[in-house]
Amino acid sequence: MWFRNLQLYRLPVRWDMRIDQLEDQLARRAFTPCGSQDPESRGWLPPVANGPLVHAVGGQWLIALGIEHRLLPSSVVKQEAEERAARIELEQGFKPGRKQMKDLRDEVTQEFMPRAFTRRNKVYAWIDPQDGWLAVDVASVTRAEDILEALRQSLEAFPLTLVRTELSPVAAMSDWLAGGDVPGNFTIDMDCELKSVTEDKAAVRYVRHSLDGDEIKTHLQEGKLPTKLALTWNDRVSFLLTEKGEIKRLQFLDVVQEEASAGSEDAAELFDAYFALMTGELRQLIPAVIGILGGELATPAV
Template identity: 50%
Template sequence: MWFKNLQLYRLALPVNLTAESLHQALAKLAFSPSTSMDLQNQGWASPRDNDLLVHTVNGQMLIMLGTEKKLLPASVINQVCKAKATELEEQQGFKPGRKQMKDLKEQVTDELLPRAFSIRRNTWAWIDPLNGWLVVDAASPARADELLKPLLKVVNDVTLYSLRVAQLPASAMTSWLAADEAPAGFSIDQDTELRSAGEDKAAVRYVSHTIDPDDVRRHIAAGKQCTRLAMTWADRISFVLTESLAIKRVTALDVIKENSDSKMQNDEERFDSDFALMTGELNHMLGDLVAALGGEAPQQP
């Protein structure tokens, strides 16, 4: 199993957290199936569908937040409310007032909820207590916050920081493109975005297209900065770095897949092997990326 998107956070060392203590903390907000009257339900679920809320391989921890939400569009509620309001008007001889409409909307919602479809999504997080990483597999900080808020609500003995680096990613990526040279251990791929900081927000995007250094330099001279850059680390992992220090479209390349053990006999062994491989590779890659961005800056909670 490989994370596709990385929202990066730091844990203050030493991390006084064990799998057992984390499991006990998460159990306070364990996921339970929603009732017919719940619009949304959220809680910690077992990553491997067993009784454990923390899955551990080589000291690396994996946790999962489950979210179940009823599909009940506002348009459906409004449509039913409108029909019922018409019936009510015919019965009482005048249009329902504001309070009546509010009560009617609540009544309709209660009636429709038991028949609404439910969707389930899981958000994963990797905790590395040895090196102080907490990484959420989420495409946006807002989605990551959905996991971090309930986590910090039950875990009191850790200090969490947003990752800070000495050089802003946009400045670093722009300088790499201007010099036509990637930092040590990395190569620049064919996807990038340059965006103006001015009011016009003009942007140029290269998608699966060879990046011409002279063309890029002209855009940089015109005031644009690189906000997204596709890169490959050590010919092993490709990804897109963003100006907010998020890492997207993480893909393990063939050299990793070829070196992985394809003779695993069952799903449990294969899952653990993939998780160990992912955490080991990403640990090295993140270390090299932080170094390429000038190292870590002083942290703020």
């Protein structure tokens, strides 16, 4: 269990929610597969097969939202509706009107929907009730909103706030690149993206390329701003910091994974060992990242 991304949100420190309360409230919206006419179904699934809806290890909680879609392409519906319309035209001597075509598409959709294949995804979220963090393992805020909306609908109270920092990530990354150094136990890696604020939106991307030369400083002087920067923390975790403060492309380095694997043979034990070590690392990494961005600002609820 290793997260690849962190869309990060704030819960009250020492959140007033017991694990049994969370379990009960999520159970009200437990996942059920799509019905014959349902294009989509959403609900809570056990993060670990046959387990509870809230998987707990060392006081850290893992939840999972199941999202199932019926795969009925609009092109299939359109083609079938047009074929039926052609037959009707032969029978009645003129083309079906707009309303009749809409009725045909609705008829085809209703008829084909029960036979459509389904695809199911799991979206994982980690809750740290001790330090007050909620992190969703998705690459975009839009996808994170799926699980946030499901939590709002499931929980009696959900006091979530955005994470904001004193320094904007763009300003901080500009300073680090200009000085060639990052405060704390962070090092600059070899991936970076810079974009111009002018109308031409010129951009330059470095992949596996040294960032400590004059070339980067020249781009900064010309007005390009960093929107992504690869960093490593404490020689244990590498990641990509974005202009929005997102943490992407998380990679727990070999030393961390070796520690997690030591002494674990059973699959369930290994899952818990990975989750425990991952959350242990992230509980140190997150405050460290916020620290080099100047600390937290009070923010409104979302």
